[in-house]
Amino acid sequence: MNAPLRRSGVVILVLFGMLFANLNWIQAYKADEYRTDPRNNRVQVAEYERPRGKIEAGTETLASNTETDGELKYQRIYPKKEIYAPVLGYKPVVGAEVGIEAAENDILSGSSDKLFADRLSDMFTGNNTGGGNIIMSLNPAAQEVAWKQMTKNERGVTKGAAVAIDPTTGAVQALVSMPSYDPNPLASHDGKVATDAYKKLIADKDQPLLNRGVANTLPPGSVMKVIISAAALQAGYNLDTSIPAGSVYQEGGATIRNSEDEVCPGNQITLKDALTTSCNTGFSKLGVKLGRDVVMNTAKAFGFEDESLRVGDLEATDRGLAVAASRTGAIANEDGSVDKSALAQSSLGQRDVRMTPLLGAMIAASVANDGKQMRPYLVQQQLDSDRRTIYTAKPKVLREPIDAAVAGNLRDMMVSVVQSGTGKNAKISGFKVGGKTGTAQNAEGADPHGWFIGFAYDENGKAVSAVCVMLENVPGGHASAEAARIAGLIMKAAANRGGN
């Protein structure tokens, strides 16, 4: 009976060998995968051992923590709720961060190499020093004015976005998306609260989680005329060059009319007046005359078709809020030749032209900054846990779509729009304000979107703000007038002149 007993011993040995091999598989080979599995709650517990860094703007705290008695030691809180949510995003217990919480996660969580000194001292002291802090470029006054004016707009519009940029640096002064959401339940330690809140938001047909300022493109309407004007000025036109206009313009299958009969009914109009009155026929004809390639290249020079732009800090340009690419569309027939009727419509920002509000603000900012388009950014400073500065934004030129002379002429044209044209609502007393309105047809029977892009110079001639306001489906006509009004108030606030 001994031989089978020995063999039974071998069987046990083999079974234990299998256990051992399997343990190696789990604890050595698969260990990292299991350690970081989202269902592994230990990951979160370790993460919440140290307080996450604060996010601030000016003197306002936008994201901070409260201590809890629970297993997760800190609860992330967002005191300003909806106002900043599209920018800040949120830090959920389970799953990926969103917004600036995601883009600056390595600083906020303390895992960044820049915070190595903190981690090293933690190792010796046994403390859990908090993560680094983020100072946003946002101007709280401008942001809150923008939020208030957008949400309490005079037309009862429920969807829209507003972006304000400092033209000389690219610092984003305000970035509002409406409707927004309260990030606090999403950051709840109670998994059910967080999941329910998320499910409710994701099911909302108004898409509150969508940042309409950067991540959504819509037809820009007459705002496109700024680009056509720039193309014309570069092609040698000047402010007083007469361009053909008229009350109706038939190009292929497209019929272009003006918004009102009294707008540019004559055969000729100067370029400046065409922009001031937002003459559709004039710009359609001008666009067709300049040609598809000129129109598309000018749009591209201003930032259309850019698929890689992200707005966060200026060092890690691969992180930050992803900016949807604005498009001119192909403007081509099926055989690739120029589709002139499409070109006529595209010159008015219709057809397949789509633009983000951020790009609208960047276009206005380029004009106000002598043709230099600064790379937009949201993070002004990164501070370590002791609030020592570890990064300060150093403004960078992103692209130079037009030279200073063209920019000067274009500026004068846009100032004329606000002075005596369609953008009068944007006026700020004492400031020199320029801009361009846009009213974009979108769907059959739907109210048009109202746009305004513009800029403001203060009394000293300093470009203080460039802005884009977009309101979706504005009822009651003159869709862009309300956008222009809000834009003026935002720029005034961005220049620290208060105003609600």
Add this chain to the structure above:
Amino acid sequence: MTASAVPAPTPASTGEMSRIRGLKTRRNAELGLLVFAMLLVAAFGATVEANQFDEIRPNFWVPAALIGLLFFGLHMVVRFTAPFADPVLLPSVALLNGIGVAFLRRLDLENAIANKLAVPGFFAETSGRQLAWTLLSLILAAVLLLLLRDHRVVSRYAYTLGLVGIVLMMIPAVLPASISEVNGAKLWIRLGSVSIQPGEFAKLALVSFFAYYLVRKREVLSLASHRVLGIDFPRGRDLGPVLTVWLFSLLVLVFEKDLGTALLYFGLFVVTLYVATERSSWLIIGLILFFGGVYVAYLLGDLVGGPFANFYDRAEVWLDPFSQANYERKSGNSFQLVQGLLGLGTGGLFGTGPGAGSPFKVPEVRTDFIFAGLGEEIGLFGLSALLIVYLLIVERGLHAALAVRDSFGKLVAGGLAFTLGLQVFVILGGITGLIPLTGQTTPFLSAGGSSLMANWLLIAMLLRISDAARRPATSGPERAGGGPKKAPTQLHGAMTEVIKP
């Protein structure tokens, strides 16, 4: 044979013999190993306190000393009743039992800290209860060693034990689920706050019965056969008991909803059969029957559901535990399994250190999943060490079976040691995802009295048989006088049936 037939030698004669024959009792080695095991347990306790309280309190050694004292008591009993017993068995089991109690105390401490309660006393909470169970188990083991001076005596009560085993096994299956069902497996008798797993005791009784039955039948089973395709197949009438046990274990599988117990009993029977007959055809038949039965149960679970559904769920979950569908499954999801695996993975090679992990993330960490909880804290290296300790116990048991001179002893020791190894494989394989998860306890580690008592009785039996194995053949005058002249069948402790053609 009676218990008094083989009296324990006096310590003096033991010492004399060790000098003369070179056969040492090795009791002092056992004591030394025991002290070493308790030092490891104390070190575990100290690390737990360092991680839980950020300081090692002056009385950290008390739990290790308390449980060490209990083992010392059993050691003294072994010293006087089974002086030649294997010296590695007791310290190895003591180490596992001690680590188990220390880990349960670690859980109690974390629980108390989390709920802002006072530090629990040494006799409080789960670890205190486990300490009490250990005391009871050791008393039972000592009583067994004291009363049963010769393991062959057991064979006299073989049929009684067989009946008792079957009854114990079947009780939970026939009881209403409200009394017998815990986590989907009907393995329990719950009376108020006390839960008993009768199946744990059944395996001891059944091993004894199988051993006796097979010793009697071994000639018949091994010699009378038909040869088909080069394999010797037994006669149909001899297959009867195997088929009975097979059906029986499948019934357990279906009605107690527990693959592990079924595998355990069936494996136990097939192995004792194989050892008794030395015929590998039994292994082949056994394996085919078992896996065939399991596969059919799986298919039935898919098609019919009902009593097979539980097993079907477990098998499905086992095939892909990490799929979100299985994780969120309505009945029998993989949450436990996944959390256990994540705990093990988090521990990695070296573990977080005793007291520094988060074992409460793993459900049932005090019982079925204690190995996963431990694995997070002691890592692959620690778990490998525990595996080796288990392996040592099993191989030492098999070694006793090899060395003991009577067939009954060989079968009992071999069967018990193999069952222990198989149980470790079934539960650890279950929680590591190697085989479908079943509700087995981890011997000596898990909280729970039934398992601890039954397994300590098993160890006492192995100690008794290893004592007989290592005892010099001439030690007792009674045996010296009768041994050579008696027929070999009597050495088996049971009659062997002759072949009736």
